[in-house]
Amino acid sequence: MEKKTLHIVKVGGHIIDHPDILSGFLNQFASVPGNKILVHGGGKLATRLAAELNIPQLMVDGRRITDKDTLNIVVMVYAGLINKQVVAQLQGKGCGAIGLCGADAGIIRARKRTHASLDFGFVGDVEWIDAPALEEMLERGLSPVIAPITHDGQGQLLNTNADTIAQEMAKALSARFHTVLIYSFEKAGVLLDTEDERSVVPSLNRGTYNTLKETGKIFAGMIPKLDNAFQALEAGVGRVVIGPAEQLPELIAGSIGTSIIP
Numbered sequence: 338m339e340k341k342t343l344h345i346v347k348v349g350g351h352i353i354d355h356p357d358i359l360s361g362f363l364n365q366f367a368s369v370p371g372n373k374i375l376v377h378g379g380g381k382l383a384t385r386l387a388a389e390l391n392i393p394q395l396m397v398d399g400r401r402i403t404d405k406d407t408l409n410i411v412v413m414v415y416a417g418l419i420n421k422q423v424v425a426q427l428q429g430k431g432c433g434a435i436g437l438c439g440a441d442a443g444i445i446r447a448r449k450r451t452h453a454s455l456d457f458g459f460v461g462d463v464e465w466i467d468a469p470a471l472e473e474m475l476e477r478g479l480s481p482v483i484a485p486i487t488h489d490g491q492g493q494l495l496n497t498n499a500d501t502i503a504q505e506m507a508k509a510l511s512a513r514f515h516t517v518l519i520y521s522f523e524k525a526g527v528l529l530d531t532e533d534e535r536s537v538v539p540s541l542n543r544g545t546y547n548t549l550k551e552t553g554k555i556f557a558g559m560i561p562k563l564d565n566a567f568q569a570l571e572a573g574v575g576r577v578v579i580g581p582a583e584q585l586p587e588l589i590a591g592s593i594g595t596s597i598i599p
Contacts, residue, residue, distance in 0.1 A: 343514035347503035349378030351523035352582045365585040367432035372475045376483045376503040383414040403458040403496040411496050416484040435479045439487030447487035447495050461487045461495025466509035504565040511573040521582035526595035540596045566597040
């Protein structure tokens with residue numbers, strides 16, 4: 338029996354921070370036919386709220402160090418305000434969205450990150466996705482909207498990278514669906530020059546990626562996203578595309594952005 342297609346779309350960055358752009362993106366997401374899951378980041382709202390509350394923030398290689406006070410903020414912002422605003426907008430656009438974080442129904446189990454020389458605080462690395470539970474929601478015509486907060490199974494919430502959640506979800510569901518993983522953001526795709534949108538790389542395989550990375554031609558902030566993309570393909574995900582959220586239909590079709598290929 339041929340597998341149904343499942344689109345897993347991760348949206349973040351500039352898109353989350355701009356209501357008009359986000360609304361346009363959500364119109365396009367609501368129109369994607371069939372099974373779909375949206376994974377969202379938090380934009381800059383958590384950082385702004387932390388500043389207003391005089392809670393210092395520390396970032397290492399683009400990842401937030403999450404102490405107890407910062408965890409409270411990101412849970413409120415990611416799993417609360419942003420998630421429910423997105424769900425409400427999608428419902429208003431006729432999409433049967435259901436808002437979740439990893440603790441809801443235990444869909445994403447994680448472990449607290451350990452590092453030889455750095456304490457990331459309450460940052461989690463994904464251990465397990467409850468694929469059957471997500472499949473049941475999809476079969477009921479629901480579209481899960483996932484906030485990047487997970488749990489450790491012992492009552493502790495953890496802040497977890499949204500790109501990684503999208504990748505792990507696509508991998509976990511690839512046995513049940515033909516999974517298409519879309520990383521959507523404000524850029525045209527993977528760029529050789531971050532100041533020139535025309536420098537987009539239309540397709541990228543592992544060998545070319547390694548060469549570009551070794552020669553410093555890949556923007557450092559893009560490396561974790563690309564590492565996730567290749568790991569997803571190697572684990573059985575059908576397609577991975579990276580590109581502009583404002584042109585989601587074209588991105589899904591593979592006519593724009595960067596297609597990640599084996």
